[in-house]
Amino acid sequence: MTTTDSIPLVHASLGEQELAAVAEVFASGWPAGQGPRGKALEAQLAERFEVAGAVALSNCGVALHLALLALGVGPGDEVIVSDYSFPAPAHAVRYLDAVPVFADVRADTATVDPRSVADLITPRTVGVIVVDTVGLPADYAELNALAERHGLFVVEDAACSVGATYQGRPAGALAPVACLSFHGRKGATSGEGGALLAADPAVAAHARLRSSFGITSIFDQAQVVGLPISTFTEIGYNYKLSDIAAAILQVQLSRLGEFLERRGAVAARYAELLAGEELLTLPRVPADRTHAWQSYLVALDAGTDRAAVAAELRGQGIGCGHGTWASHRQPVFESKQTCPVSADLFERHLAIPMHAELTMDQVERVATALRSAVRAHSGPSRTPGGAA
CATH class of the missing domain: 3.40.640.10 (Type I PLP-dependent aspartate aminotransferase-like (Major domain))
Incomplete structure (x- = not known):
């Protein structure tokens, strides 16, 4: 490649x-x-x-x-x-x-x-x-x-x-x-x-x-x-x-309006292409707000091997990342708190390509590869109900 x-x-x-x-x-x-x-x-x-x-x-x-x-x-x-x-x-x-x-x-x-x-x-x-x-x-x-x-x-x-x-x-x-x-x-x-x-x-x-x-x-x-x-x-x-x-x-x-329009179009296309995939939960945007789409995070089913999915995507030249952090779990803060929802999302979120320079052909390639990867690396589901 x-x-x-x-x-x-x-x-x-x-x-x-x-x-x-x-x-x-x-x-x-x-x-x-x-x-x-x-x-x-x-x-x-x-x-x-x-x-x-x-x-x-x-x-x-x-x-x-x-x-x-x-x-x-x-x-x-x-x-x-x-x-x-x-x-x-x-x-x-x-x-x-x-x-x-x-x-x-x-x-x-x-x-x-x-x-x-x-x-x-x-x-x-x-x-x-x-x-x-x-x-x-x-x-x-x-x-x-x-x-x-x-x-x-x-x-x-x-x-x-x-x-x-x-x-x-x-x-x-x-x-x-x-x-x-x-x-x-x-x-x-x-x-x-x-x-x-x-x-x-x-x-x-x-x-x-x-x-x-x-x-x-x-x-x-x-x-x-x-x-x-x-x-x-x-x-x-x-x-x-x-x-x-x-x-x-x-x-x-x-140029921000132009960038937002492009990112929004990418997000909308991901939503169309990934709709109905039971092993993924897509981002939710409440009706009273709009998203800047700095990142596009999907939540994998808890029975899916995220590391294996990421390795497969990267092997095809598709960038991906873990999402963001459950801060309370970082050693520097020495926190004894628990934030169970945050901790769960930290384990299951996957960031897929999101920027204003993506073409729709690239978006379709990402979606196809993601669907294939999650199906290949899924196991028994342990996803808590309602998690995004």
């Missing part, structure tokens, strides 16, 4: 428009962070998501860290996080010597279960980080109401969901603070990158200052006649996004 026959799991949609934007940055003489392209990107994000402040950052993980800093999280505080997720939220909590408390997820959507969140609230709980699982927004009506009743903050981890909606509102604007990712597998990408969005301009200002070692923009200082000398009054970090990446993202955001 030649390389041209392979179908990658992910593929970034980057081309001539993005290259031209980078060339403009090179010509400007300011490739570093917090320059004119970074400022323009922040204005574009604030307008798109209708928030008071947007801060362009090097990745979503640092956005989560800065969000918790701005919200006053400290040692010993408990922050409830969605368990079935890349564990960046739990890492961010631990950065501040606080305690991540893992909430289980819904079996049908894999998004955090509001009932699990409610059961975990204690006098030490200060907030909740809600994850839009692989591009699907969670149940924000219930979660925001629950947080308000208990005086907790809510942070939306919208790393995977740029372009999705919930009850007509865009993901990234579903909680008072949101964190975005522009990693290479996201719907809009600069390779690496992120942003913090805030309804309160003070939160955004705090994050922007902390993202640059606690001082104001060097670019801004360079515009002042004279010799401005910064004063460091608090500990900060180097979390800035370069103007090179910001320029790429401005183009990517302008």
Whole structure:
């Protein structure tokens, strides 16, 4: 099989428009962070998501860290996080010597279960980080109401969901603070990158200052006649996004509708081709929200050998992955909690190719190969009822 026959799991949609934007940055003489392209990107994000402040950052993980800093999280505080997720939220909590408390997820959507969140609230709980699982927004009506009743903050981890909606509102604007990712597998990408969005301009200002070692923009200082000398009054970090990446993202955001349409068409075709396969459960999208389709996860029947299925697909040049993580089971967190739904999905989910560059012929090839592989490697079913 030649390389041209392979179908990658992910593929970034980057081309001539993005290259031209980078060339403009090179010509400007300011490739570093917090320059004119970074400022323009922040204005574009604030307008798109209708928030008071947007801060362009090097990745979503640092956005989560800065969000918790701005919200006053400290040692010993408990922050409830969605368990079935890349564990960046739990890492961010631990950065501040606080305690991540893992909430289980819904079996049908894999998004955090509001009932699990409610059961975990204690006098030490200060907030909740809600994850839009692989591009699907969670149940924000219930979660925001629950947080308000208990005086907790809510942070939306919208790393995977740029372009999705919930009850007509865009993901990234579903909680008072949101964190975005522009990693290479996201719907809009600069390779690496992120942003913090805030309804309160003070939160955004705090994050922007902390993202640059606690001082104001060097670019801004360079515009002042004279010799401005910064004063460091608090500990900060180097979390800035370069103007090179910001320029790429401005183009990517302008193309986001096109990318979403293509991903949505891929998801719809998978649903048609895989319908009725008893050994697979397909993603469910509730009627009140839309999916950004960062990933397409199918749940294998519990009697199916996932590793063997993956090996067969990869042997045919078809990329695949395990889905995401049951965070509470990761040794670094030393958690004694149990999240049975998350743990089950961690064992059974399989990610198949999903990106805007897939052709329908490739989608059909993936579906045919997947059907064949799961039938060849299935045994007695042990799937819990209703799991997605």
